[in-house]
Amino acid sequence: xxLIEDTVAAIAPLDEAAMRDARDHQAxxxxxxxxxGVLEELSVKLAGLAGRCPPPLPEPAAxxxxxxxxxxxxxxxxPWQQEVTAQMVANFLAGGAVVNAFAAQVGAEVSVVxxxxxxxxxxxxxxxxxxxxxxTADMTLGPAMTMDEARRAVTAGIEVARDLVADGMGCxxxxxxxxxxxTASAALIxxxxxxxxxxxxxxxxGIDDATHARKVEIVxxxxxxxxxxxxxxxxxxxxxxxxxxxHAAIAGFVLGAAALRVPVVLxxxxxxxxxxxxxxxxxxxxxACVAGHRSAEPGHAAAIAELGLRPLVDLELRLGEGxxxxxxxxxxxxxxxxxxxxxTFDSAGVSGKDAGTRN
Amino acid sequence: xxLIEDTVAAIAPLDEAAMRDARDHQAxxxxxxxxxGVLEELSVKLAGLAGRCPPPLPEPAAxxxxxxxxxxxxxxxxPWQQEVTAQMVANFLAGGAVVNAFAAQVGAEVSVVxxxxxxxxxxxxxxxxxxxxxxTADMTLGPAMTMDEARRAVTAGIEVARDLVADGMGCxxxxxxxxxxxTASAALIxxxxxxxxxxxxxxxxGIDDATHARKVEIVxxxxxxxxxxxxxxxxxxxxxxxxxxxHAAIAGFVLGAAALRVPVVLxxxxxxxxxxxxxxxxxxxxxACVAGHRSAEPGHAAAIAELGLRPLVDLELRLGEGxxxxxxxxxxxxxxxxxxxxxTFDSAGVSGKDAGTRN
Numbered sequence: 001x002x003l004i005e006d007t008v009a010a011i012a013p014l015d016e017a018a019m020r021d022a023r024d025h026q027a028x029x030x031x032x033x034x035x036x037g038v039l040e041e042l043s044v045k046l047a048g049l050a051g052r053c054p055p056p057l058p059e060p061a062a063x064x065x066x067x068x069x070x071x072x073x074x075x076x077x078x079p080w081q082q083e084v085t086a087q088m089v090a091n092f093l094a095g096g097a098v099v100n101a102f103a104a105q106v107g108a109e110v111s112v113v114x115x116x117x118x119x120x121x122x123x124x125x126x127x128x129x130x131x132x133x134x135x136t137a138d139m140t141l142g143p144a145m146t147m148d149e150a151r152r153a154v155t156a157g158i159e160v161a162r163d164l165v166a167d168g169m170g171c172x173x174x175x176x177x178x179x180x181x182x183t184a185s186a187a188l189i190x191x192x193x194x195x196x197x198x199x200x201x202x203x204x205x206g207i208d209d210a211t212h213a214r215k216v217e218i219v220x221x222x223x224x225x226x227x228x229x230x231x232x233x234x235x236x237x238x239x240x241x242x243x244x245x246x247h248a249a250i251a252g253f254v255l256g257a258a259a260l261r262v263p264v265v266l267x268x269x270x271x272x273x274x275x276x277x278x279x280x281x282x283x284x285x286x287x288a289c290v291a292g293h294r295s296a297e298p299g300h301a302a303a304i305a306e307l308g309l310r311p312l313v314d315l316e317l318r319l320g321e322g323x324x325x326x327x328x329x330x331x332x333x334x335x336x337x338x339x340x341x342x343x344t345f346d347s348a349g350v351s352g353k354d355a356g357t358r359n
Numbered sequence: 360x361x362l363i364e365d366t367v368a369a370i371a372p373l374d375e376a377a378m379r380d381a382r383d384h385q386a387x388x389x390x391x392x393x394x395x396g397v398l399e400e401l402s403v404k405l406a407g408l409a410g411r412c413p414p415p416l417p418e419p420a421a422x423x424x425x426x427x428x429x430x431x432x433x434x435x436x437x438p439w440q441q442e443v444t445a446q447m448v449a450n451f452l453a454g455g456a457v458v459n460a461f462a463a464q465v466g467a468e469v470s471v472v473x474x475x476x477x478x479x480x481x482x483x484x485x486x487x488x489x490x491x492x493x494x495t496a497d498m499t500l501g502p503a504m505t506m507d508e509a510r511r512a513v514t515a516g517i518e519v520a521r522d523l524v525a526d527g528m529g530c531x532x533x534x535x536x537x538x539x540x541x542t543a544s545a546a547l548i549x550x551x552x553x554x555x556x557x558x559x560x561x562x563x564x565g566i567d568d569a570t571h572a573r574k575v576e577i578v579x580x581x582x583x584x585x586x587x588x589x590x591x592x593x594x595x596x597x598x599x600x601x602x603x604x605x606h607a608a609i610a611g612f613v614l615g616a617a618a619l620r621v622p623v624v625l626x627x628x629x630x631x632x633x634x635x636x637x638x639x640x641x642x643x644x645x646x647a648c649v650a651g652h653r654s655a656e657p658g659h660a661a662a663i664a665e666l667g668l669r670p671l672v673d674l675e676l677r678l679g680e681g682x683x684x685x686x687x688x689x690x691x692x693x694x695x696x697x698x699x700x701x702x703t704f705d706s707a708g709v710s711g712k713d714a715g716t717r718n
Contacts, residue, residue, distance in 0.1 A: 029457075030447065030450055030455065030456055030457075031456075031457055031678050032563075032564035032565050032677070032678065033565060034565065034677075035564065035565070035676065035677050035678035036457065036674075036676060036678060036682075037655065037674045037675030037676045037677065038674040038675055039674055039676070079712050079713045080710070080712055080714075081710050081714055083710060084709060084710050087707070087708060087709040087710060088389065088709060090707070090708070091389050091702055091707045091709055094702070094707070095700075096389065096700075096701060096702030096706070096707050097389055097390075097701060097702070098388075098389075098390055098395065098697055098701055100700065100701075101693065101696045101697050101699075101700040101701055102693050102696070104696065104700070105689055105692055105693040105696050106689055106693075204391075205391035205394065205712065206391050206392060206393065206394070206712070296396065312672075312674065313671075313672070313690070314673060315396045315397040315398060315671065315690070316396030316397055317394065317395060317396045317398070318391070318393075318394045318396065319390050319391065319394040319395060323395075326693075327689065327690055327693060329689075330464055330465055330686065330688075330689045331672070331674070331686055333464055334460065334461050334464040334465075334685075334686060337460045337461070337463065337464050338457055338460050340460075341454075341455070341459065341460040341463070342455060342456060342457055342459075342460055343450055343453070343455030343456070347455070348446070348449070348450045348453070348455050349446060349449070350443060350446040350447060350450055351439070351440050351442060351443050351446060353438050353439055353564065353565070354438045355439075355440055
């Protein structure tokens with residue numbers, strides 16, 4: 001199984017010439033220079049990712065909702081039952097969740113990928129059955145995954161990205177579902193950034209002060225159990241120790257997108273933690289990443305800061321599923337559409353800034 | 360001409376019962392309570408505006424780009440020639456501007472309304488010819504408009520809103536074009552908020568320090584010339600003294616939308632200044648307003664703070680035309696779509712928070 005190494009080897013830095021072309025083209029368009037703010041640099045990055053200007057329009061788009069359960073749920077980190085993971089997967093497949101509503105709004109497809117739901121799920125349209133294990137083990141007692149499981153989950157994510165791009169998708173979007181997955185996210189973010197657990201552990205779906213305090217201690221216990229942060233640990237070591245199966249799969253999804261030079265819009269804290277793992281495996285993978293939004297989770301802000309990404313939407317969302325990233329999709333697409341469709345000063349016969357004497 | 364007074368009289372407060380229904384419904388949906396952040400309250404507001412839950416989906420949408428010139432251009436507040444207003448109108452009508460690209464991205468129609476372009480424009484598809492004057496007069500020398508012109512411009516905006524809603528539009532979006540219009544916007548915002556000119560006067564399309572300093576002084580001179588701020592001045596007095604024809608028209612557009620209980624997504628600083636005028640004419644008009652984005656202009660942040668609105672997109676845009684508001688449209692539509700399409704815990708068979716004993 002060399003797909004991980006082969007994928008990492010295929011990831012190239014952003015193409016400087018294409019980025020220069022995009023900056024030059026932006027300057028000729030019929031608008032004041034710089035007036036599209038953050039979206040101008042985004043279009044330049046996507047030109048660099050594609051290796052040409054204009055880059056292809058990032059469409060159609062697909063959100064892959066990676067679902068898995070977490071052994072650390074047994075430690076009482078959330079008031080939600082573990083069964084809700086499988087119940088919400090059924091809700092996604094029936095089209096009844098917010099991810100479905102937002103995907104319909106922005107014209108994206110929804111796939112659900114079972115990489116580790118505790119329950120056995122029946123086959124269904126839209127469900128990709130890639131179960132690696134029936135949830136992770138409790139990271140406070142031992143590794144969440146074996147190294148083999150971690151590698152297989154990363155590989156599954158690479159393959160999902162590859163298959164979606166082969167199906168014609170021009171933009172990938174991360175989604176996630178897994179009761180207790182903000183606990184694993186906090187542990188991963190602490191391990192990859194070196195920040196203390198209390199700085200990166202949030203309230204997830206909404207927990208009280210006592211549960212939050214317990215959650216911070218559980219993250220601290222898990223990190224201590226595995227000697228993290230540890231400069232000697234490989235990214236796969238870290239994923240296996242304290243990650244979730246969906247984190248490993250999303251890390252692979254990011255690597256797969258980057259290798260194929262297709263943008264991947266990251267959702268919230270789960271994707272942020274997974275992207276840190278992807279970046280640790282291959283720093284150039286960040287070139288394919290767009291931070292769809294900044295969630296209300298404190299660890300998420302830390303993760304995207306570490307990745308050097310600027311979030312596009314910032315509305316105190318903390319739902320997950322891919323919902324924040326889906327809302328950012330039209331912004332990503334709009335930024336590229338400008339390079340395709342907007343007239344230049346010359347072509348439109350519009351006088352540029354300072355064209356005449358100031359009157 | 361009593362359309363202004365009749366429109367103001369038709370504007371009602373948000374419907375409390377519909378808002379309560381929307382809050383109750385949000386709490387039953389298959390997501391953690393509050394996890395959609397700012398979008399939950401937005402959906403509640405739009406239910407209150409419509410007077411029912413769920414409110415209609417805010418679609419289709421149309422952006423009306425109100426175009427006008429400004430006599431204060433003669434004071435040297437910008438390096439752009441006045442002719443660019445008409446040139447950009449031609450660009451909009453040819454489909455070559457960023458507003459066209461973003462409208463195509465989000466599925467909105469574009470109308471251009473000439474309420475005061477200095478040049479005479481030929482009829483064209485998509486151009487609404489409602490010219491009140493060939494630009495305003497220089498506000499540093501006298502009133503920008505006569506009271507009759509101001510009233511006619513407000514009336515034109517009401518009529519454009521009415522006609523678009525009659526054509527089936529479920530969401531209106533403000534757009535604007537007019538070289539020097541950030542100068543008039545700063546004067547309006549200073550007059551309506553009482554903030555000093557240096558706090559609300561920005562760099563518009565991008566001006567150097569010397570031009571910016573001159574622009575601040577010109578705003579100060581204009582306000583002093585007209586004795587503003589002045590608690591005794593009516594909103595129409597303020598518009599006539601220092602406003603633009605497009606500001607007056609957009610104020611009417613907001614009033615028209617509010618009277619018809621249709622949401623209006625505000626673009627940047629020009630719309631913010633105009634909405635202050637609308638709110639001064641009828642405070643309940645703010646109930647129809649959604650702040651599409653926060654622009655890089657300092658006066659814009661002041662205006663939306665005064666209106667009590669929270670911007671949806673915050674990406675350092677400073678283009679105008681309606682571009683920032685268009686990017687927010689999918690967020691507005693998504694917030695309402697949740698109320699229509701997302702399953703409840705009961706209907707989807709998903710266990711709610713605290714459904715079992717904490718394990």
